[in-house]
Amino acid sequence: MDLFEVLHLDELSHGLANLSMFPYFDMAHYMVSVMALREQPGALDVSRVSPIACWFSSMLFCFGGAVLSAIMLAEPAVAPLSNSTSVLLASVIWYLVFYCPMDLVYCTAALLPLRLVLSGMKEVTRTWKVLGGVTQAHSKYNDSLLVMIAIGWARGAGGGLISNFEQLVRGVWKPETNELLKMSYPTKITLIGAVLFSLQQTHYLPLQKHHLMLLYTVFTVVNKSRMMLTGSSTSPFAVIESAVYKTLFTGYSPYSALTGEVNNPCIDNGATNTTTSTADKRRESSENGEAGQHSPVPPVKGQSESLKAKDESGNTETASCKKTD
Amino acid sequence: MDLFEVLHLDELSHGLANLSMFPYFDMAHYMVSVMALREQPGALDVSRVSPIACWFSSMLFCFGGAVLSAIMLAEPAVAPLSNSTSVLLASVIWYLVFYCPMDLVYCTAALLPLRLVLSGMKEVTRTWKVLGGVTQAHSKYNDSLLVMIAIGWARGAGGGLISNFEQLVRGVWKPETNELLKMSYPTKITLIGAVLFSLQQTHYLPLQKHHLMLLYTVFTVVNKSRMMLTGSSTSPFAVIESAVYKTLFTGYSPYSALTGEVNNPCIDNGATNTTTSTADKRRESSENGEAGQHSPVPPVKGQSESLKAKDESGNTETASCKKTD
Amino acid sequence: MDLFEVLHLDELSHGLANLSMFPYFDMAHYMVSVMALREQPGALDVSRVSPIACWFSSMLFCFGGAVLSAIMLAEPAVAPLSNSTSVLLASVIWYLVFYCPMDLVYCTAALLPLRLVLSGMKEVTRTWKVLGGVTQAHSKYNDSLLVMIAIGWARGAGGGLISNFEQLVRGVWKPETNELLKMSYPTKITLIGAVLFSLQQTHYLPLQKHHLMLLYTVFTVVNKSRMMLTGSSTSPFAVIESAVYKTLFTGYSPYSALTGEVNNPCIDNGATNTTTSTADKRRESSENGEAGQHSPVPPVKGQSESLKAKDESGNTETASCKKTD
Numbered sequence: 001m002d003l004f005e006v007l008h009l010d011e012l013s014h015g016l017a018n019l020s021m022f023p024y025f026d027m028a029h030y031m032v033s034v035m036a037l038r039e040q041p042g043a044l045d046v047s048r049v050s051p052i053a054c055w056f057s058s059m060l061f062c063f064g065g066a067v068l069s070a071i072m073l074a075e076p077a078v079a080p081l082s083n084s085t086s087v088l089l090a091s092v093i094w095y096l097v098f099y100c101p102m103d104l105v106y107c108t109a110a111l112l113p114l115r116l117v118l119s120g121m122k123e124v125t126r127t128w129k130v131l132g133g134v135t136q137a138h139s140k141y142n143d144s145l146l147v148m149i150a151i152g153w154a155r156g157a158g159g160g161l162i163s164n165f166e167q168l169v170r171g172v173w174k175p176e177t178n179e180l181l182k183m184s185y186p187t188k189i190t191l192i193g194a195v196l197f198s199l200q201q202t203h204y205l206p207l208q209k210h211h212l213m214l215l216y217t218v219f220t221v222v223n224k225s226r227m228m229l230t231g232s233s234t235s236p237f238a239v240i241e242s243a244v245y246k247t248l249f250t251g252y253s254p255y256s257a258l259t260g261e262v263n264n265p266c267i268d269n270g271a272t273n274t275t276t277s278t279a280d281k282r283r284e285s286s287e288n289g290e291a292g293q294h295s296p297v298p299p300v301k302g303q304s305e306s307l308k309a310k311d312e313s314g315n316t317e318t319a320s321c322k323k324t325d
Numbered sequence: 326m327d328l329f330e331v332l333h334l335d336e337l338s339h340g341l342a343n344l345s346m347f348p349y350f351d352m353a354h355y356m357v358s359v360m361a362l363r364e365q366p367g368a369l370d371v372s373r374v375s376p377i378a379c380w381f382s383s384m385l386f387c388f389g390g391a392v393l394s395a396i397m398l399a400e401p402a403v404a405p406l407s408n409s410t411s412v413l414l415a416s417v418i419w420y421l422v423f424y425c426p427m428d429l430v431y432c433t434a435a436l437l438p439l440r441l442v443l444s445g446m447k448e449v450t451r452t453w454k455v456l457g458g459v460t461q462a463h464s465k466y467n468d469s470l471l472v473m474i475a476i477g478w479a480r481g482a483g484g485g486l487i488s489n490f491e492q493l494v495r496g497v498w499k500p501e502t503n504e505l506l507k508m509s510y511p512t513k514i515t516l517i518g519a520v521l522f523s524l525q526q527t528h529y530l531p532l533q534k535h536h537l538m539l540l541y542t543v544f545t546v547v548n549k550s551r552m553m554l555t556g557s558s559t560s561p562f563a564v565i566e567s568a569v570y571k572t573l574f575t576g577y578s579p580y581s582a583l584t585g586e587v588n589n590p591c592i593d594n595g596a597t598n599t600t601t602s603t604a605d606k607r608r609e610s611s612e613n614g615e616a617g618q619h620s621p622v623p624p625v626k627g628q629s630e631s632l633k634a635k636d637e638s639g640n641t642e643t644a645s646c647k648k649t650d
Numbered sequence: 651m652d653l654f655e656v657l658h659l660d661e662l663s664h665g666l667a668n669l670s671m672f673p674y675f676d677m678a679h680y681m682v683s684v685m686a687l688r689e690q691p692g693a694l695d696v697s698r699v700s701p702i703a704c705w706f707s708s709m710l711f712c713f714g715g716a717v718l719s720a721i722m723l724a725e726p727a728v729a730p731l732s733n734s735t736s737v738l739l740a741s742v743i744w745y746l747v748f749y750c751p752m753d754l755v756y757c758t759a760a761l762l763p764l765r766l767v768l769s770g771m772k773e774v775t776r777t778w779k780v781l782g783g784v785t786q787a788h789s790k791y792n793d794s795l796l797v798m799i800a801i802g803w804a805r806g807a808g809g810g811l812i813s814n815f816e817q818l819v820r821g822v823w824k825p826e827t828n829e830l831l832k833m834s835y836p837t838k839i840t841l842i843g844a845v846l847f848s849l850q851q852t853h854y855l856p857l858q859k860h861h862l863m864l865l866y867t868v869f870t871v872v873n874k875s876r877m878m879l880t881g882s883s884t885s886p887f888a889v890i891e892s893a894v895y896k897t898l899f900t901g902y903s904p905y906s907a908l909t910g911e912v913n914n915p916c917i918d919n920g921a922t923n924t925t926t927s928t929a930d931k932r933r934e935s936s937e938n939g940e941a942g943q944h945s946p947v948p949p950v951k952g953q954s955e956s957l958k959a960k961d962e963s964g965n966t967e968t969a970s971c972k973k974t975d
Binding site: 071073074137141143145146147150151173175176177178181182183249250 | 376494
């Protein structure tokens with residue numbers, strides 16, 4: 001691809017492709033993951049009530065992708081534990097983030113500049129994880145694009161996809177939402193990566209692997225940094241998503257009845273049924289102080305909300321810690 | 326078996342045994358499964374909020390049995406995805422049922438005659454799925470009847486057995502009920518099939534495979550059609566079940582205390598304890614507008630109720646759609 | 651190790667090591683497990699509503715460890731079913747405990763002396779299960795201590811670790827607590843056993859296997875008997891635990907704000923945030939009549955409470971049954 005040669009990016013992409021994730025990038029990944037866990041509501045209480053549940057939860061945040069893809073491929077789910085060095089590293093970081101005297105480690109790492117660097121490095125590991133998953137699936141199911149995408153996605157965004165069960169370890173249970181109902185930005189970008197690397201692997205995408213790695217990594221890092229700096233939660237795909245959504249998934253609207261245009265008893269009937277049930281559901285969920293998953297908003301909105309929530313939690317924490325210095 | 330020869334059913338059973346499920350019977354299975362999903366409360370809302378969660382849910386309805394039996398046998402849970410043709414077929418049907426303009430596909434398929442044919446064809450696939458599961462288990466665990474029954478059951482009724490987790494994908498969580506607590510008719514008929522085919526496989530049942538296939542298929546299809554036409558939900562096994570239940574499982578009734586005959590402090594004590602807890606439970610669950618699983622009714626009743634519920638939902642939909650033509 | 655020779659314990663330990671668990675010790679294990687299930691709130695109702703759910707639940711109590719470790723090692727989860735004799739034995743015991751006329755079996759086995767013997771024998775099986783898990787993991791992951799501990803623990807305390815899902819089978823769902831959040835005594839002693847046997851397996855512990863088996867078995871049996879006789883729930887590790895807890899896991903207390911010593915805005919902020927959320931959580935959970943897992947007590951207390959609860963249930967039952975004789 002001469003564009004790369006023109007821009008002298010070939011050797012750069014080669015250099016990136018030969019980059020080793022261990023130990024620095026892995027450490028950044030563990031750091032950001034454990035900090036994300038710590039910023040979950042109630043996580044600090046759990047870390048006091050039951051350190052072992054907190055540790056297990058952290059390991060799911062750090063190695064969730066490996067566990068999930070292992071289960072999907074019928075490989076031992078304990079395999080990640082067999083890599084003692086990584087587990088030890090993650091455990092040390094878990095301990096420092098949760099139990100360090102004066103909370104120095106967390107407060108330092110939560111400073112925006114440092115957090116920015118760590119998050120950037122974590123995004124780099126995403127490329128390697130997705131690619132690893134895709135390659136592994138390709139070696140088992142040669143021709144199946146779907147399996148490659150599924151495994152790549154699971155490997156890269158496992159922590160998010162199993163979040164319901166990770167929360168269960170901490171005694172939290174939020175069935176009304178999951179990453180499939182309200183995809184967060186990381187899950188979304190990982191899915192796109194899995195698709196791209198699968199297409200490259202099956203040669204549908206006329207790109208060399210290291211070039212794609214460079215492009216994807218740059219995109220994720222830049223985009224993540226932008227979102228952290230501007231604090232904006234506008235997904236770069238929002239426009240495309242809503243376009244696709246409007247085109248494909250609004251063939252038959254069960255809400256036509258609400259907007260008055262009753263043109264079809266079948267639809268009408270269905271609409272009234274479903275919407276009442278929705279109302280009930282929403283009432284329930286509002287009682288629990290949760291946003292019901294049944295509110296008829298396009299996924300984009302839901303995702304950006306959850307994303308904003310995350311960012312805010314992050315910012316408040318950062319702010320609160322800044323004061324200490 | 327000369328009865329078959331007398332009735333000239335031998336070649337018929339051979340013909341059935343050589344019947345290929347792909348593509349027509351599989352399509353019918355996908356169609357009926359996706360329609361069943363669509364008729365779940367709140368499913369339409371999910372299809373609008375998150376098409377991907379809806380798609381994943383549909384795949385669990387269509388391939389749940391394969392996934393469950395794969396997990397039980399420690400085979401890759403993603404294997405069903407590797408059969409691209411089936412997944413593509415199921416996905417197209419999912420799209421048409423949920424998002425077809427004017428909702429034509431669903432309303433057409435929901436017409437009683439067509440629905441009757443589709444359901445009948447789906448019942449035929451059940452025989453093949455159960456038999457496939459039993460054979461697979463037999464090849465792995467030669468002599469173990471229990472494993473063969475378990476796998477055959479899982480393969481044939483997987484969608485129902487994992488329903489709690491399928492619902493979780495859609496953000497619905499109903500822990501107070503599952504297919505083991507309140508067996509639905511399909512789960513029950515599949516269990517019986519699994520037992521029969523396992524006995525045939527281990528030669529405890531003096532029948533040839535293709536004869537059994539014919540008998541089981543005819544029974545399931547006829548019975549399903551009867552239930553759909555009469556709209557009755559009386560299980561054909563209700564009598565046998567309640568007889569077995571009365572004989573085996575009422576040795577010691579913790580409810581004797583309620584009926585006044587206090588003949589044993591042990592029982593009495595147990596009864597009061599449990600029934601109070603039951604009362605609480607029932608209050609809770611009634612608040613959630615759900616029938617608590619702790620109400621002391623025999624399983625038969627519970628099952629027929631749930632079955633009726635299903636039928637009704639089906640009928641209302643059908644009715645509502647009939648108007649459109 | 652001459653201490654053993656001096657005390658002439660060598661042949662005793664050899665004798666113990668060659669002891670066969672089948673059938674008597676296994677039967678005791680099944681008996682105690684099924685009785686523990688029966689003493690769960692609502693279990694009797696389930697046994698009336700759906701014998702099959704009750705049976706499946708009992709099998710999870712009896713073979714949960716084997717199932718969990720099989721899943722973790724990507725081995726067939728149905729494997730335990732393939733051992734027909736054990737399953738048959740467990741099923742017969744399940745039937746007798748739940749459905750025996752006049753409830754003779756349960757009331758007899760619940761008599762303190764008999765229950766004491768059965769519980770002692772069950773504790774013996776624990777040694778074998780933990781050792782089996784550790785050995786199996788060692789054969790697969792030679793050098794990985796963590797995997798050996800995990801599998802040994804899962805094999806020995808599986809029933810407890812999967813309790814959330816075992817309860818789900820019975821229609822009960824208590825996300826706010828699990829064995830990791832509030833470790834019960836059996837789970838704890840099994841974890842210690844798994845650690846010891848793993849260290850022995852990897853020769854970090856200078857002890858012969860049969861000597862360790864003797865020591866561990868004697869300790870578990872004696873300790874269990876003590877707890878049943880005295881009805882006391884003071885874990886023998888309470889002191890060590892709270893010492894370790896105080897040393898390691900109280901580096902940064904989010905509750906300092908409550909005790910007035912506000913020395914750090916970061917901590918202060920975090921504390922107020924988390925504690926309010928805790929308050930909410932506790933209110934919720936108290937409404938459900940459950941102890942919220944978010945109450946900031948050290949795990950030791952939580953565990954001893956749950957333990958006391960268990961013991962009491964056991965005692966009341968025993969008492970209630972004594973009257974009958």
